[in-house]
Amino acid sequence: MICLGIEGTAHTISIGIVEKVNNRCNILANISKMYKPEKGGIHPREAANHHVKFFPKVLRESIEKSEVNINDIDLVSFSIGPGLGPCLRTAATAARTLALSLKKPIVGVNHCIAHLEIGRALTKCEDPVLLYVSGGNTQVIAFMEGKYRVFGETLDIGIGNCLDKFGREIGLPFPSGPHIEKLAKKGKKYISLPYSVKGMDVAFSGILTACLHLLKKEKIEDICYSLQETCFCMLAEVAERAMAHTEKEEILLGGGVACNKRLQEIIRKMANERKAKFYCPPNEYLVDNGAMIAWTGLLMHESGIRMKLEETKVRQNYRTDEVEIKWR
Secondary structure, three states, rough: OOOEEEEEEEEEEEEEEEEEEEHHHHHHHEEEEEEOOOOOOOHHHHHHHHHHHHHHHHHHHHHHOOOOOOOOEEEEHHHHHHHHHHHHHHHHHHHHHHHHHHHEEEEEEEHHHHHHHHHHHHOOOOOOEEEOOOOOOOEEEEEEOEEEEEEEEEEOOOOOHHHHHHHHOOOOOOOOHHHHHHOOOOOOOOOOOOOOOEEEOOOOHHHHHHHHHOOOOHHHHHHHHHHHHHHHHHHHHHHHHHHHHHHEEEEEEHHHHHHHHHHHHHHHHHHHHOOOEOOOOOOHHOOOOOHHHHHHHHHHEEEOOOHHHHHOOOOOOOOOHOOOOOOO
């Protein structure tokens, strides 16, 4: 079976084409185009307009890269949520149009679960705790009793949102995470910041405010270093607590912020100290991508999940633990 997946939850429009070969994920194409605002953060309507503009080009390139005839696509999947409303609706409309024109089935995929499934497919981990860190989402997820359960999450903003807001205040381009990572490498002094772990959950807005107050007092490199160390250690703590609670011995990273080498280093060290296994897919599949939507859609369809066209309404606040996992 060949599945085409459309990702369009936020700043990226992406199309992936995958097939299942010997029970493994074979990615035939994964083409993306990212919206980068000239100033400020993501404007949902502008991002949606970006997706409309670039969708035909991304579709054409993905078909060409896959070397698959578009009529040979067996299934169309798309990111049904969670995400920004205008962006989600754009991707959903494109998916419905494509499915109708090709006369193929359609399935809506939970974006968060797609991050976990592509990680499982590409790293060969079996039953991990997922530390999912992106702009809009920060969650610790694991499979238990037929569903992916959220064992901890942000109480306010996502870690990526925190980094982007700080970066915007100091004049860094979007996305700011990679630029903060470079500055942090030059930092030599750790500055004490609020450490906001509340049970299994985390909060970042207080840390962000504290960093902004330090701008006229401390070197920017030291602030970036301290911001990363504090936030990443918080994430390691709740991830480790989830591993202990679930008695799982694998930790998987997902989401764009997981591209950060310092975060990878901290989580790897935590896993090693627990004698657990650390997994992290290539950066191309950590950030939002169409291949993860295509692969998860394929798994859903093979497990017997079907959707009528009228059931493909987007769900902006689609919770990870609302999805019935029939393929595991």
